[in-house]
Amino acid sequence: MAHAYDNHNVFARILRGEIPCYKVYEDEIALAFLDIMPRIDGHTLVIPKFPARTLLDADPDKLGELIKRVQKVAIGVKNSLGAEGLTLLQSNESAGGQVIFHLHFHIMPRWEGIELKPPASAMEGPDVLEKFQAKIAEALR
Incomplete structure (x- = not known):
């Protein structure tokens, strides 16, 4: 059974x-x-910025545009912090470890x-947080 998107989630x-x-x-x-x-x-x-509860219910065309941003941010995070690698995490539904039910990607240097x-x-x-915000935001300008 599909769950409805909750417009009051924290994201x-x-x-x-x-x-x-x-x-x-x-960006947009x-x-x-x-x-x-x-x-x-x-x-x-x-x-x-579009409502999607999980990867599984996201509009595929919008998802394609989103993943371009995920890649851009991942490169900015890695380069700005001198990381040796990255972990990209994306969880779906409670059983998959999702806690906030708005599609999101974790980028961990x-x-x-x-x-x-x-x-x-x-x-x-x-x-x-402000120190890391400044470094990463600068790399993404």
Whole structure:
């Protein structure tokens, strides 16, 4: 059974400006911002501006445009932070690990020997988030 998109989810509220975020990139298709409970330094989220609950119910044409933005942001994150690699995570439905039911991609820069923290383990401080926001946003200008 398909679930309806909830226009009151936290990402929809961020898109409407009701909740602030640490924005690193935005255009007519997507918004990218830092995860406030990062699993690693520079953990960035990319969300579509169109309503889609999961990858499975997203319009394929819009999804094609979104993935171009995911790639652009991933390159910016990797280059700006000198990462050795990236983990791209995209979860669907509760059983798949999805917690917020608005399609989103996690971009996590990676370095040898540095493990990811568990999901939602700790809120990061504004000073740290602002530092990474400035570096990544500059690379995406």
